[in-house]
Amino acid sequence: MNIGRSVPIEMQRASYERTHGICVICGRPISRNESKWTVDHFIPRAVYKWVPDNKIKRITMSFHNLLIVHPHCNYNKGSVLPTNQMIDDLHAEEDVKQSLRTLYKKAESNIIRYRAIKQSTLDSQGRRCAVCGRRLPLNRAVMRRIDDTKVRERENAMCICEKCNLRACAAKRKGKMIRSRQEYSWHKGVRS
Ligand SMILES: [Zn+2]
Numbered sequence: 684m685n686i687g688r689s690v691p692i693e694m695q696r697a698s699y700e701r702t703h704g705i706c707v708i709c710g711r712p713i714s715r716n717e718s719k720w721t722v723d724h725f726i727p728r729a730v731y732k733w734v735p736d737n738k739i740k741r742i743t744m745s746f747h748n749l750l751i752v753h754p755h756c757n758y759n760k761g762s763v764l765p766t767n768q769m770i771d772d773l774h775a776e777e778d779v780k781q782s783l784r785t786l787y788k789k790a791e792s793n794i795i796r797y798r799a800i801k802q803s804t805l806d807s808q809g810r811r812c813a814v815c816g817r818r819l820p821l822n823r824a825v826m827r828r829i830d831d832t833k834v835r836e837r838e839n840a841m842c843i844c845e846k847c848n849l850r851a852c853a854a855k856r857k858g859k860m861i862r863s864r865q866e867y868s869w870h871k872g873v874r875s
């Protein structure tokens with residue numbers, strides 16, 4: 684889940700228009716009030732962070748990977764990884780689905796690899812949050828580094844629950860906002 688502060692507002696507005704202000708998850712309208720929006724990265728940014736290569740970051744940050752959805756729909760979705768079935772089930776027009784299918788196809792091997800690292804990490808923790816110890820299903824688990832000064836790899840990974848993650852994020856958010864804003868490729872109307 685991402686509150687969307689890092690995505691440029693013009694990009695968010697174009698994304699909102701693209702789905703006609705309809706939440707692709709529940710099919711209901713979203714308020715025009717921008718403070719009520721959340722940005723869903725259909726292919727999660729975690730995939731490029733943990734399984735980086737030349738293409739995956741561009742795919743994740745591209746305009747067609749962004750969807751404006753309700754905050755509660757975004758939250759309920761948790762950390763579910765995309766599948767073709769999920770794309771079919773979206774409340775969206777065919778052109779939106781088609782561009783997501785194209786992105787998914789390009790990212791599929793990274794997603795599979797990412798899921799394997801996450802599953803292995805969670806299994807090694809007895810399927811419990813590494814911070815609070817609560818039972819943790821794969822789809823609610825957030826993968827983070829144990830040591831933020833070291834690279835992202837299986838040996839430096841831990842799975843934590845969303846509550847513990849929000850607490851950890853709040854502390855780090857401030858300094859990262861400006862940097863990540865510059866990473867989005869903003870090509871309105873250009874297919875990726
Ligand atoms: Zn919704």
Ligand SMILES: [Zn+2]
Pocket residue numbers: 812813814815816817843844845846847
């Ligand atoms: Zn926890």
